[in-house]
Amino acid sequence: MQTKTDTAKSPSPNHNVPTRFYxxxxxxxxxxALREFDPGAASHTLVGLLRMASENTATPVEQTALRIAGLGDIQSKNFVLTDAAKDLLYDFSTGDYSGNVRPGRYRENVAAKEEEAEETDYLKSDAPEPVARLNIGGTNYVIGELAALDMLAFRLESGGEWHHLSNTVEDGWSSIAAEIIAATRDTTREYIRMHMIHRRNVNVGDNIRLFDLYGFEWFIRIDDQGCFTRVEGRNWEPVNIDGLDIEEDLGKIAVNAIMVAVPDAREYFKDDVDQWARRIAAGAMVMPAFNM
Incomplete structure (x- = not known):
C-alpha cells in the first residue's frame, strides 16, 4: 500500500514538504510520532489495519476495534483480518511495492507501549460483566466477560482497572490463571528465587559464593570493590546491590546476579517458568460471581 503526497501538481518553489511515497x-x-503531540491522532481501527498490513500483528485494543468494525476475527486463536478488511487494503492501494523500505524509526517496541497505554480504553467505556471469582495463591480476582466480543478480562476483587485476557473459558481456568500469574507477577524472578540452591559447602575461592538452579551455576563475588557475578567461561560483571544487606538479602542479590550474568534469562528459563506457573495455576479455585 502506497500513498503519494502530491500527485496533482508539482510543489511550488516555497513548498517545503518533499514529494514522497509512504x-x-x-x-x-x-x-x-503524531500521538506524542496529539494522543487522538488516529483511531485504533485505522492504526490496527495499517499495522496488520505492514507487520501482520496488532495490539489487543486495535484487534478489539477491528472486530467491532467487522474487519477482524479470531480463527484458531489467531487474530486475522476479514475479507472486507483485505478488500479495503487492496482497493485503496496503488499496487505492489518493490522499492527499498526505510527501517522503522518508531516501530521497535511501539506495539507494546501502545498496548500498555491503551489496553483499557474499551474496558472503561464498556465494563465487563463479572462471571467468576478466581483465587490464585490467596489473591482473589474477578473475571469479567465482554459477551459481544467473546473476550474475558480480569481485575483484583478489591478494585482497580480491568485487563484483557487472551485465554477463554474454552482454554480452561488453569490457562486463565497462568495468564494472570504471568501478567501480575515477575514469574522468572520468583521461579529462580524459589528453586535455586546456595552451594555453601563448595569451596570456590575467597569472597565467592556458588548458586545452582537445577544444574545451572553462577558465581557471586562480594568484596571491597563491590558485588560481581559470572557464569562459567565469562568475565565478572558488576551487580547493583544498593539498599540490600549482604546477609539478609543474599537471595535477592543472587536473583539480581543471574539476571545480570544471563541477560536473556527470561527467554532461557521460559519453558521451566511457564511449567511452574501452570502448576501454581492448577491449584487456582474458581467460584461463580454472585452479587458483584
Whole structure:
C-alpha cells in the first residue's frame, strides 16, 4: 500500500514538504510520532489495519476495534483480518511495492507501549460483566466477560482497572490463571528465587559464593570493590546491590546476579517458568460471581 503526497501538481518553489511515497509501515510510524503531540491522532481501527498490513500483528485494543468494525476475527486463536478488511487494503492501494523500505524509526517496541497505554480504553467505556471469582495463591480476582466480543478480562476483587485476557473459558481456568500469574507477577524472578540452591559447602575461592538452579551455576563475588557475578567461561560483571544487606538479602542479590550474568534469562528459563506457573495455576479455585 502506497500513498503519494502530491500527485496533482508539482510543489511550488516555497513548498517545503518533499514529494514522497509512504508504505503502510511508514504510516504506523508517523501516527505513533503524531500521538506524542496529539494522543487522538488516529483511531485504533485505522492504526490496527495499517499495522496488520505492514507487520501482520496488532495490539489487543486495535484487534478489539477491528472486530467491532467487522474487519477482524479470531480463527484458531489467531487474530486475522476479514475479507472486507483485505478488500479495503487492496482497493485503496496503488499496487505492489518493490522499492527499498526505510527501517522503522518508531516501530521497535511501539506495539507494546501502545498496548500498555491503551489496553483499557474499551474496558472503561464498556465494563465487563463479572462471571467468576478466581483465587490464585490467596489473591482473589474477578473475571469479567465482554459477551459481544467473546473476550474475558480480569481485575483484583478489591478494585482497580480491568485487563484483557487472551485465554477463554474454552482454554480452561488453569490457562486463565497462568495468564494472570504471568501478567501480575515477575514469574522468572520468583521461579529462580524459589528453586535455586546456595552451594555453601563448595569451596570456590575467597569472597565467592556458588548458586545452582537445577544444574545451572553462577558465581557471586562480594568484596571491597563491590558485588560481581559470572557464569562459567565469562568475565565478572558488576551487580547493583544498593539498599540490600549482604546477609539478609543474599537471595535477592543472587536473583539480581543471574539476571545480570544471563541477560536473556527470561527467554532461557521460559519453558521451566511457564511449567511452574501452570502448576501454581492448577491449584487456582474458581467460584461463580454472585452479587458483584
Amino acid at each position: 508504505t503502510t509501515g511508514d504510516f504506523v510510524d508517523l501516527i505513533s
